[in-house]
Amino acid sequence: EPEVTQTPSHQVTQMGQEVILRCVPISNHLYFYWYRQILGQKVEFLVSFYNNEISEKSEIFDDQFSVERPDGSNFTLKIRSTKLEDSAMYFCASYRGETQYFGPGTRLLVL
Amino acid sequence: SQQGEEDPQALSIQEGENATMNCSYKTSINNLQWYRQNSGRGLVHLILIRSNEREKHSGRLRVTLDTSKKSSSLLITASRAADTASYFCATGLTGANSKLTFGKGITLSVRP
Numbered sequence: 237e238p239e240v241t242q243t244p245s246h247q248v249t250q251m252g253q254e255v256i257l258r259c260v261p262i263s264n265h266l267y268f269y270w271y272r273q274i275l276g277q278k279v280e281f282l283v284s285f286y287n288n289e290i291s292e293k294s295e296i297f298d299d300q301f302s303v304e305r306p307d308g309s310n311f312t313l314k315i316r317s318t319k320l321e322d323s324a325m326y327f328c329a330s331y332r333g334e335t336q337y338f339g340p341g342t343r344l345l346v347l
Numbered sequence: 348s349q350q351g352e353e354d355p356q357a358l359s360i361q362e363g364e365n366a367t368m369n370c371s372y373k374t375s376i377n378n379l380q381w382y383r384q385n386s387g388r389g390l391v392h393l394i395l396i397r398s399n400e401r402e403k404h405s406g407r408l409r410v411t412l413d414t415s416k417k418s419s420s421l422l423i424t425a426s427r428a429a430d431t432a433s434y435f436c437a438t439g440l441t442g443a444n445s446k447l448t449f450g451k452g453i454t455l456s457v458r459p
Contacts, residue, residue: 271447271449278449278450278452279447279449281448284446294446327389327390334395334397335380335395336380336447338382338389338390340388340389341389
């Protein structure tokens with residue numbers, strides 16, 4: 237069964253560094269999302285993406301964040317200058333038939 | 348804003364028992380979904396119930412939805428140790444690009 241995949245599974249970075257989290261959504265899905273989950277907290281919506289543009293974004297998704305679909309398969313989340321509070325698990329999801337299918341997540345640790 | 352809130356926050360049961368988890372939300376929804384998350388892992392979709400449905404079954408899972416009370420319950424029958432995980436309800440509005448709003452989750456422990 238097709239799955240959403242994410243790389244890397246873990247990333248450690250220094251505060252102020254740029255990180256790019258990668259996702260390969262399920263092929264033939266057209267809607268993509270990023271969520272994050274700070275340790276012990278709720279899963280929070282960051283951004284949705286359709287037809288090569290952002291559909292909706294949350295307050296969390298400020299100018300430090302950007303998303304891109306550079307080719308037909310990858311969907312990336314970039315954090316330009318990481319802060320300590322960006323440490324979280326980041327989930328990518330793609331949508332079909334009323335259901336969002338989530339990837340396994342990237343655990344980001346900002347030191 | 349719509350918000351899923353589950354209760355109890357933690358549940359510990361013996362293998363073979365049934366587990367019932369509840370979720371409440373605040374605003375109108377198009378559907379409500381339950382997800383499972385094993386420790387430190389990704390979210391696995393379990394079941395979706397639409398706002399015009401009252402009950403749905405999938406294997407050992409039974410989900411109900413009461414839109415008048417803005418609440419849902421997830422029942423896992425004949426629980427197994429492998430059901431140990433966190434369970435989240437998530438609500439969505441109409442439309443493919445609708446974000447999901449998650450509750451804080453319920454930690455279920457099934458003792459062998």
